Amino acid sequence: MGIFGFGRKKKQQQADQAIETGQSQAPVAAEAAVDEAAPPAAVSDAPATSVSDPAPEARKKGLLARLAERLGKTREKISGSIDKIAIGRKIDDEVLDELEEVLVTADLGVKTTAELIGGLRGKVRRKELADAEALKGALRAGIEEIFGRTAAPPAMTAKPHVIMVVGVNGVGKTTTIGKLASHLSAQGKKVMLGAADTFRAAAAEQLEIWAQRVGCPIVRQKEGADPSAVAYDTVEAAVGRGVDVAIIDTAGRLHTKVNLMDELRKIHRVIGKKMDGAPHEVILVLDATTGQNALNQAKMFNEAVQLTGLILTKLDGTAKGGVAVAIAGELKLPICYVGVGEHLDDLRPFDAREFAEAIFG
Structure with missing residues (x-):
């Protein structure tokens, strides 16, 4: 029997039973494509385990210093290259031509680079760029302005606030979900995870370890x-238990596979059948080391499920961090968090000013 055939009293009894027994008794969604005969999902309440940190001395560093350290390769690619081509030279169109090549190879993208260089050419004509430091300052301001045009992430006003997390294989999606759950829990929010990646072997087990x-x-x-x-x-379980945030993992999929993207649309619809307005966020996890391919992924996922934001991982191991600017410039999507390491607190809320300062100093 579908959920829409139950009365309010029956629903409350089921919610109470789910809390007491640790089993989600919610019937499956009434969409024809969903398997009505599927057994109810189990709700596990395993106690928290201690999280060891193999490098506690790293935690003592200032947050900005740590971020600058992790973004070292991107900083060297952009800021270091500016020093090499501009120090001791007059800032003119020739220097800007060389800078344009640097920015494109740092994965800011052709369109975003053209916009930034266009603004700098105007400053050159007005003789506002006297040296390399002035050039870096103007470029930094231009990058911050691009980030400033993105939409703000949705406020967590609904209860539960439902987050659907998507991405291709190998971007660190499940690990990122665990870190996000830790971050939100540290803010005092009650979090529940949903292991909707039922395709990859041991995906649910991995997510349960994070839980x-x-x-x-x-x-x-x-x-x-x-x-x-x-x-x-x-x-259903998140509503019954009164949690603040429900984070739903989905199977990694190639953005070019139509049938897999259709499955994401179906998951999105089914969530909305249970709770009006949900999912409140659809976050795409991207691997920064893939550069411009990350931008292509974002475009195609956005067409499929209308993304609300992004998480950019592996920024600590790449010189391609400029793709963050390209994504913001072309899609106007907010970067909600960035991953700059393996520790729980290395998933950081994104701050445009902090990011630019870490690159330019």
Whole structure:
């Protein structure tokens, strides 16, 4: 029997039973494409385990200093290259031509680079750029302005606030979800995870390990279960338990595979059937080391499920961090968080001024 056939009293009894037994008794969504016969997802409440930090001395560094250190390769690519081509030279169109090549190879993208260089050429004509430091300052201001045009991430006003996380294989999506859950839990929010990646072997187990580390419940089914059903059950359980945030993992998929993108649309619809307005956020996790391919991924995922924001991972290991500017410039999507390391607190809320300062000093 579909969810729409139950009365309010029956729903409350099921929610109470789910809390007491640790089982999500929510029926699967009433969309025809969802498997109505799927067993209910289990809700696990494993206690939190201690998180060891192999490098506690690194935690003592100032936040900005740590970020600058992790963005060292991108800083050398952009700021270091400006020093090499501009120090001791008159800032003119020839210097800007060389800078244009630097920015494109740093993955700021042709369109965004053209906009930035166009602004700098105007300053050259007005004789506002006397030296390399002035050039870097103007470029930094231009980059901050581009980030300033992006939309703000949705406010967490709904309860539960439902976040659907998407991305291609290998970007560190599940690990990022664990770090995000830790970050939100540290803010005092009650978080629940949903293991809707039922395709990859041991994906649910990996997410459950993170749930144990963070100390939050997780909704999961057996491998191969309908991911839309798990997503639905997660929202049902989150509503019943009164959690603040429900984060739903989805299977990694190539953005060029139409059938897999259609599955994401289905998960999105099913979540909305359970809770009006949900998912409130659809966040794409991108690997910064892929450069311009990350921008292409963002475009195609955005067409499929209308993204609300991005998380950019692996910024600590690449000189391609400029892709963050390209994405902001072309898609106007906010970068919500950046990953700059392996520790729990190395997933950082994105701040445009802090990012630019870490690159330019």
